[in-house]
Amino acid sequence: MMLKSLLLLVLCTSSVMTATSLPDNRHIVVKGEAVVRTAPDMANITLEFESVKAESLQAKQQVDTQVNKLLAGLSNFSIDEKSISTGRIFVEPNMRYDENDNLAKDGFRATRKLKVSLKQLSLLDGFLNFALKVGVNQIEHKVGVNQIEQIQLLSTKASDYEQVALNKAVVNAKQQGSSLASAFEAKLGRVYSIQSQEVGSHFGYGSNNNIEQIMVTGSRINAVPEGKYLQESITFRASVNVVFDLLLE
Known part of the structure; x- marks a missing residue:
């Protein structure tokens, strides 16, 4: 009995939602979609500096030295102070498992993390090499390491391209509606409602020191030769769901 009541409630709720979102007269529901692609013109690079030492002060000092070396060389890549954001330095006990599998302080x-905005993509390869050299990437125990944590390829005109994609999605919805209505010997009427819209972009690629793979909307593509980090384009996608009145001819 309870199950029947629950099913009845769900059906009634669905009917109410349908009644409030769709007109009582003839109508057509379409989803307009559009894609706009453009080349990236800037990059945001996140770097993480790390040091493990016997004393907390030694660890902090090594990270400070690495960060200062990086900051001193940024002008060579046309990066000003406004294009840099630095996080706080964190110092904590370094824990590891000993030979008896017991967790112990070592x-x-x-x-410390830094985020750098690079406005000239032609300097990206040189900057990455410089960032790696700052930390030297030594492999000895308890020596600081510099890591390239993330690279995002961006467009400074992202909002403009998002609007272009949305405008094209609206046009696509109208075209689809008109085409479907004509196929059934009807005409497209006025817009009854715009239910939802979605605008998004896909760009950037994986984050490791080798940087061998570019990530595009979650898919892996073939490795690119060393020194080439630019994907072909940034993709801006937009979609809009529209309900039109439907007029019979």
Whole structure:
């Protein structure tokens, strides 16, 4: 009995939602979609500096030295102070498992993240090489390491391209509606409602020191030769759901 009542409630709720979202007269529901592609013209690079030392002060000092070396060389890549954001430095005990699989403190770990906006993509390869050299990437125990954590390829005109994609999605919805209405010997009427719209972009690629793969909307593509980091384009997608009145000829 309870199950029947629950089913009845769901059906009634669905009917109410349908009645409030769709007109009582003849209508047509279409989804307009559009894609706009453009080349990236800037990159946001996130770097993480890390040092593990016996003393907390030593770990902090090494990270400070690495960060200062990076900041001192940014002018060579046309990067000004407004294009840099730095996080706080964190110092904490460095924990690891000993030979008996017991968790024990092994010195102190200092970490700090920096985010750099690079406006000239032709300098990207040189900047990445410079960032790696700052930390030297030594492999000895308890020596600081510099990591390229993330790289995002962006467009400074992203909002403009998003609007272009949305406008094209609206046009696509009208075209689909007119085409379907004509196929059934009817005409497209006025817009009854715009139920939802979605605008998004896909760009950027994976984050590791080798940077061998570019990530595009979750798919992997073939590895690119060393020194080439630019994907072909940034994709801006937009969709809109529209309900039109339907007029018989």
